[in-house]
Amino acid sequence: MTTFAKIRFYWGAFVISTVVGLGMIPLIHLFPKYKGTIMHKLNRVILFLIGAKIEKVGERDPRANLFLMNHQGIIDIITMEAIENVHWCWVAKKELFEVPWFGKLLQKGDMVSVDRQNKAGLVKLFKDAQECIEQKHRAVAIFPEGTRASGQKLLPFKPGPKFIAQKLKLVVQPVVIIGSKWVLNEHNRTAHNGTVKVIYLPAVDVSKAPKDWYEQIRDEMQKVIDRESEGYSIER
Template sequence: MKIFARIRFYYSALVISVVVSIMILLLGLFPERKGSILHFWNKVMLFLLGAGVEVAGRPDEKAQLYLINHQGIVDIITLEALLDKNLRWVAKKELFEVPWFGKLLSGAEMIGIDREDRRGLIKLMKDVKESLEVMHRPVAIFPEGTRSKDQKLLPFKEGAKFIAEKFGLRVQPVVILGSKSVVNEHEKTSTGGDLKVIFLPSIDVANAPKDWYERLHRQMQETIESEYEAHAISR
């Protein structure tokens, strides 16, 4: 079983590498069609990975900021496949330096943030403002900042809260379950299975209570626990 999971992982890695290469090429040839290129080819990638997706709740067409729990690259693939929105993801600067994958992030004009630079939050604010007002692209952030190893959400970083309150954004929390079964990058395994994506109700931060961010964290954690207890679906 473990050998099969390892073989499946390397197949998945090959699929991701090939499709990423295609996207890099197409983004270079047709930069004005970023959104449609990313949406279509991430759908293709999800299909080739053999992962079905169950959706609960509704994506908010007016959402400006998506906050998502994080387990791996499949989280990004899944949301890009579901939403034809030309999302602008916030990623740590180091990922832009990764061979090949960094070219995709740069070509798609994603947002890089340097966690070691005190001016990182100022740059993030400028990039978010440009995304919404100039590029008209919603922003997607993993508020945990890194990947959790179990069912418990890590504490949310304050950056997402700050920019949401600074610009009075409409925020939609999203819970993605099952991504580590599809591709577990740490253990280099893939056991297959389907994903579940839960779009929770949006929050109008401009009119939200002061503890909206803490409530959001609690709601996402309760959703994760409820799905695990009811359907044995892990994050």
């Protein structure tokens, strides 16, 4: 079973690389006005080819312009692109923009890079997020942990998303993603058929929220993760 799971992982990596390199990037270059739809459709193809299904609980709040999500791997992004036909403005660390295929997709998709080693990185992130929301009318999607978690416990949230939300008086919607690491585990390089569950939690209007709204969101997300992960292995 482990050998088959390893084979499935490399199949999944091949599918993602092929669809991104031969499908998404050329089509986005040729039809820039339809970036969101192209990514939506082709990410659905990726999930189908690797044997993954999506279960959605709740709905995306149309008022929300900043989405906070837990992060366990690339399938998180693929799932969110597949589930909503919107042109998300993803925030990703600068190093990812230099990765073959994926980096080119981030560039062509007009995503936001953040330099975590540079003190001016937060200022740039703020300006880029503001441009996405106010000028391009795109919702910003960010993983507040700043990196992938290896288990079910959320890592401490970075201050950047809170700073942006409060300065711009945004409506923030937390999203919990369950099962993505089971479908494709980048830590131990295994993959399985499975369902990725996307749970939309109630949105928070930061201008009317209590001072500890950011901490409350993290606590609520952790409660949902704990409840949904009961009975599953740590990899789920």
